[in-house]
Every structure is written in C-alpha cells, then in structure tokens.
Amino acid sequence: MAVGVLALQGSFNEHIAALKRVGVKGVQIRKPEQLQSVSALIIPGGESTTMAKLAEYHNLFPALREFVKMGKPVWGTCAGLIFLAEKAIGQKTGGQELIGGLDCTVHRNFFGSQIQSFEAEIPIPEIAAKEGGPPSFRGVFIRAPGILEVGPEVQVLADVPAPSTVGSLEDNAGPEKKVIVAVRQGNLLATAFHPELTADTRWHSYFLKMVNETSEEASSSTSLSSEELSSSDPSKYDLPIFQQ
C-alpha cells in the first residue's frame, strides 16, 4: 500500500518518516499524474498560501478535487486542514484556492503568530479507543488554524480551550470556549496540530485504518505496482523529534 504525501512545501519529509515508522511507504506527490499511483493522500503542514500557489502553478487543484470526490482517504494537517475546508477566513488579501470537501469553517492562524505557538496534551477519546495508548496526545500547534464551525456530518475528534484561556489552566473554561482542532468526515481527516512532529504514531495508524477500510470496500481497485517507480529518491535523513 502506498500513501501519497503532497510534497510541494512543508513537513512532507516528517510525514514520510512517520509513515515509515508504522511500516508504510510514503510517496512524494508533486504533479497531478502522480496521484494515480496512490490510494490515499496526506497534505502536510507548511504555509498554505505557498502550497496553494505551487499547486496552482502546476495545475494540481482539479486532480486533488477529483481525488477527494472519488472518496479516497485524505488527511490534512495544519495547512492541509485549511486546504480541505469548504470555507477559510483570515486569508491573505485576495484569498487563496482551496480543495474543499470538508464541511467546516477554518480560521487561518487562529492561534496567532509564532510567539503564541504552543504544545498541549489534548484528550483524544476516539483515537485512544481505536488505537489504545494514553487518553491524551501531545499536540504541537505551530501558528495553527482553528475550526470554528462544523457541518452535521462532521465528527469532532479533539478540541482545546480557546486562546484566551490557554496558559491559565486554573480557569475552568466553559464548553463554549473550546475550539475544535481535529475532525473527520467520511474519508476526510483533518488536524490543526502536527502529529508528524511527535513520536506518537497513533494518528498515522488511525489514518491507515481508514485507508484499509476503503480499499476493502472498493475491492482491488488500487494498484500498488507503481511503488518501485517512485523509489528513485535517495533516502534522506530526517530531523530528530524534540521532546521536553
């Protein structure tokens, strides 16, 4: 099974390294035709405007929308979440192109600039139930987006206290002061934080289970023969995972 990772810009190497840890080959996707060789796609973190521009230059958007429409599993982290959202606010002047498909409204840079970036232990009941392990996950939020509204078909997987209460844990924030940071809608998965920057691979294996379920339903429609073709990239060393 090959999982594509959109390799225009951002943390695609980290995703490929994380996939390797769970025993799956990640394939870098830079051109529309490369999407045909993979059964699922991860859109990594990065600068969403940069990735949108690069996708536009190489005419990737129609192919990506088609990929989502076909019901193939797609997971977006951070910038990838913005890509998948139907609606995004807080964009640059003139806006940016999105793939869409995920029925929610995303606020770009919801948590502010780098100085407000943070790490938090976030409760993930759904993932912990399916994948085991501790009930919380070390979420790394880097200039992260937040999900403001979700449609009826969207399942909320995790939320965190809204920024005004971040840092002051003594304050018992009401449920209305939470912001959604992880969702699933059918075959679309999206997280505002970066599981690829941590050693915990539960989100990756959760996504792979989504991939397996889909390929069983679609029975042998996925061809895996092209794996060798894309293995020409020399193995690149990757950054360590920092833990504090």
Next chain:
Amino acid sequence: MAGSGVVTVYGNGAITETSKQSPFSVKVGLAQMLRGGVIMDVVNAEQARIAEEAGACAVMALERVPADIRAQGGVARMSDPQLIKEIKQAVTIPVMAKARIGHFVEAQILEAIGIDYVDESEVLTLADDENHINKHNFRIPFVCGCRNLGEALRRVREGAAMIRTKGEAGTGNIIEAVRHVRSVMGDIRVLRNMDDDEVFTFAKKIQAPYDLVMQTKQLGRLPVVHFAAGGVATPADAALMMQLGCDGVFVGSGVFKSGDPARRARAIVQAVTHYSDPQVLADISCGLGEAMVGINLNDEKVERYANRSE
C-alpha cells in the same frame, strides 16, 4: 531543576534548557513548516505582498537589502519596528527580522512586536564581536548563519532553532554559499564514517559541543532545519542549494534587485519545489529578465560579511 543542585549534563535529546512556555520543539516546528520553501528579503509592505503572491513561505523584513548595505556602507542596524509592523500587517505568512549579532536588546524588541523568527545576522554590523545572543532566553526562535559544521553546532548550542549557511550576502555570487554548504555537508559525511572514539578529538578540532557532534553523527544531518543563503540570484542557484542537501533557501537581494521581481520570485519558489526535475527547471528559467548585477569576489576590496563572526 533550579535550587535542587542537580545538573543534567546532556539532558534529554541533547538540546536542553529551554523555557517551559516555548519548548525547543515548537521553535524547530516552525522551521520544519518552512522546509522546501523560499524566504525573501523585503523592504516594504508592497514587496512583501509580491513575495506572498509569488509563494514565498516567509518574508524577512529589512530597511535595506544586503546589496544596498554593501553599496551605501555605514552601520547597519535592526529595522524600524514600525516598518516591520507594517509588513506584518500586509501579509499572512511568517515575518522574520534581523538583529545584530550579540545585540540581545534588539532581539527583545523584535520579540515584543511579535515577530515570528529572528535572524541574528552577520549582514548587519556586529554589536558584540565575541558573544552571540543567548537564544535560550527567548520565546521566539532564532536563525543563525554558519560557514562550517563547527560554527553551525555552536549556534545550535546557543539556542538557534534553524541554521542557514552564510554565503556572501548582497553579491549575487553563489560561490561562497556553495563553499559553505559543501563544507557543512562534507564534514557530516566525514563524521558519519568516523569511529566513535575519534569523535571527541573531532569535536575539539571543529570547536563544537561533543553531544551535538555525536547527535549529528547519528542523524547524518544537522539536528535543526538547514537553509542556504547568501548569493542566490537565479532559479538554478536555488535548485543547486537544494540538490546539495539544504532544506530551503533564503533569497536576499536576488529578487528585488532584478528586472522582473514578481516573475523571478515565482520561478525561484517553483525551483525549490521541483529542484530535482531539470525539465521543470528549464521551463521556469525562461525569460525571467535581467538578474541582479553580481559582484566578483576575487576583488579584495569587497568586504566579507561571512568572516565577521565565528
């Protein structure tokens, strides 16, 4: 740890003593999000918008680009915070700014106005010719220049969450950048093949902390994100840096000192993504207009910014 009298020598993961509020992982995290991208020098909000539209993953806010600093001379300092604020308001991508080497108050000011990354840069005039800023004291992350592996690891030990090779800024001449990248990568290759017993002496030779040298040996690369800088003027230059093993590219004077900045910026962004595809590189290199005027570095009168700090 304070007060308990316990001191960890090498801590967990070899990089320690960061404040709780902004752990090293969060500092490196932003650099990781910039990987495979281009960071462009801009001097006003209008240029910042052009850079954002072209697909830059971050902008460096400056009063003068390095080529102008070279031409005009004088003392180059941190930019006016007002200018940096204006640039920050104009774009949604991360904004970096330069502080003088060793000038920690400039860095404090940049932190106060909420900049995303500080470049402790040799392009500005030095404020301290012996000490760099203790970057562990800050919640904002820092990027620092280097010419070789030892210099890179010294900066990481001081708290830099990202490294760029120095090159020779404002010259449009790639030779120094190539020299510095090759020096870092070459040393890492030597290190990888070295017996563990020899690493102590090697660390002493390159004047770098032993723990970071050992970590670099195990990883086979620098332990933080590594960009190239100083002299990138064409898409081919940018792709060269990527093929030599860098994670991304800084472009200083190369974009806005050229004939058609918007087009050149766009081409360099594409070149960094498709760096290993000569067909794409050929397409995007066509008809870009005039490149910036280069400076021949054989001329001894040209000041070497890279040699300003160790």
